[in-house]
Amino acid sequence: MSRYPFPSYPRGWFALALSHELAGRPGEPAAEGAATVLTRRAFGRDIVLFRGADGTAHALDAYCPHLGAHLGKGGCVVDGALRCTFHGIRFDGEGNCVSIPHVTKVPPGMKAKAWQVREVDGILVVWFDPAGEPPSFEVPSYFDQRGEPEKWAPMQWHTWEKLHAHPQETSENSVDLAHFETVHGYAGVDIVDPIDITGDTLRISYRMKRGLDNLGMPGQSVESVFKVRVHGLGYSVVEVETPTFGTEFRTYVLCTPIDEETVILRGGGTMKMLPDPNMNQLVNGLFFKGFVHDVEQDFHIWENKAYFDRPVLAANDGPIGPYRKWCRQFYAYSAEAAE
Numbered sequence: 289m290s291r292y293p294f295p296s297y298p299r300g301w302f303a304l305a306l307s308h309e310l311a312g313r314p315g316e317p318a319a320e321g322a323a324t325v326l327t328r329r330a331f332g333r334d335i336v337l338f339r340g341a342d343g344t345a346h347a348l349d350a351y352c353p354h355l356g357a358h359l360g361k362g363g364c365v366v367d368g369a370l371r372c373t374f375h376g377i378r379f380d381g382e383g384n385c386v387s388i389p390h391v392t393k394v395p396p397g398m399k400a401k402a403w404q405v406r407e408v409d410g411i412l413v414v415w416f417d418p419a420g421e422p423p424s425f426e427v428p429s430y431f432d433q434r435g436e437p438e439k440w441a442p443m444q445w446h447t448w449e450k451l452h453a454h455p456q457e458t459s460e461n462s463v464d465l466a467h468f469e470t471v472h473g474y475a476g477v478d479i480v481d482p483i484d485i486t487g488d489t490l491r492i493s494y495r496m497k498r499g500l501d502n503l504g505m506p507g508q509s510v511e512s513v514f515k516v517r518v519h520g521l522g523y524s525v526v527e528v529e530t531p532t533f534g535t536e537f538r539t540y541v542l543c544t545p546i547d548e549e550t551v552i553l554r555g556g557g558t559m560k561m562l563p564d565p566n567m568n569q570l571v572n573g574l575f576f577k578g579f580v581h582d583v584e585q586d587f588h589i590w591e592n593k594a595y596f597d598r599p600v601l602a603a604n605d606g607p608i609g610p611y612r613k614w615c616r617q618f619y620a621y622s623a624e625a626a627e
């Protein structure tokens with residue numbers, strides 16, 4: 289029996305890789321460890337990523353439509369197309385066959401399944417819809433929205449592989465106000481802007497206080513405002529402002545289902561540069577360490593909990609009911625079911 293009363297793979301945008309992991313951006317040296325063809329497991333299948341001649345990222349189903357070789361195992365990029373290692377057939381980013389060695393006529397059906405890809409804020413996301421429908425929403429670039437990308441520190445990332453969880457359960461954290469005290473040690477949790485639901489996007493903001501014992505200030509605490517933006521179940525962004533310190537951080541939490549049991553979680557963070565450049569590295573490092581620590585505190589809950597469709601809620605729980613109702617649209621696999 290499934291652990292959850294909803295499908296394992298919600299409709300939406302899900303991260304498959306970070307931009308720097310995929311080589312081939314024109315004019316840019318490949319980052320250390322970057323690959324020209326990346327294989328990623330998601331939604332119970334293998335997907336391969338590569339860049340076309342102009343650097344645009346593409347994603348194809350891993351198995352070559354010819355005789356089934358794995359395009360990520362020995363495949364390479366030639367003139368912006370992905371070349372299968374078995375018989376040398378090449379496919380473009382839309383999955384169209386562009387050449388077959390010694391053959392001029394491409395047989396009908398020689399086409400690989402292509403996935404819609406977007407590259408946003410250094411993240412490569414693909415659109416998943418079980419019925420193969422095109423994207424019904426987009427994920428915004430926060431760097432573009434907020435402007436002045438050069439005023440933000442380079443993104444830092446941490447990846448947690450193979451968690452026994454579901455994207456709906458990990459995202460539910462954003463509205464589970466009571467757990468911030470018991471699991472994460474915050475105090476004074478209070479809503480600033482109540483939950484606001486607009487189509488695919490859920491917004492909420494709250495303030496919380498955190499003790500500064502680990503910064504050598506026992507008995508003192510500082511208040512931060514957390515602005516949460518959830519864009520479907522695979523893509524959450526939290527902006528954290530701490531007026532006392534004059535700091536602004538932004539974190540990304542990206543949850544991608546690998547198969548019916550497990551997810552991979554990517555956490556990213558950046559900080560608006562401080563007036564004193566000497567402080568940037570220290571403060572950003574401390575913040576990101578704290579963020580990674582906070583995320584990890586939830587793991588033993590997610591991995592072991594049950595999902596109750598009709599939970600018994602208490603007054604301080606936060607808008608869990610409206611969140612779950614919002615989630616339903618991502619399992620609506622046809623227009624009429626989407627309400």
Ligand code: FES
Nearest residue numbers: 352354355372375
């Ligand atoms: S299996 Fe890919 S070219 Fe033949």
Ligand SMILES: [Fe+2]
Nearest residue numbers: 461467471586
């Ligand atoms: Fe949490």
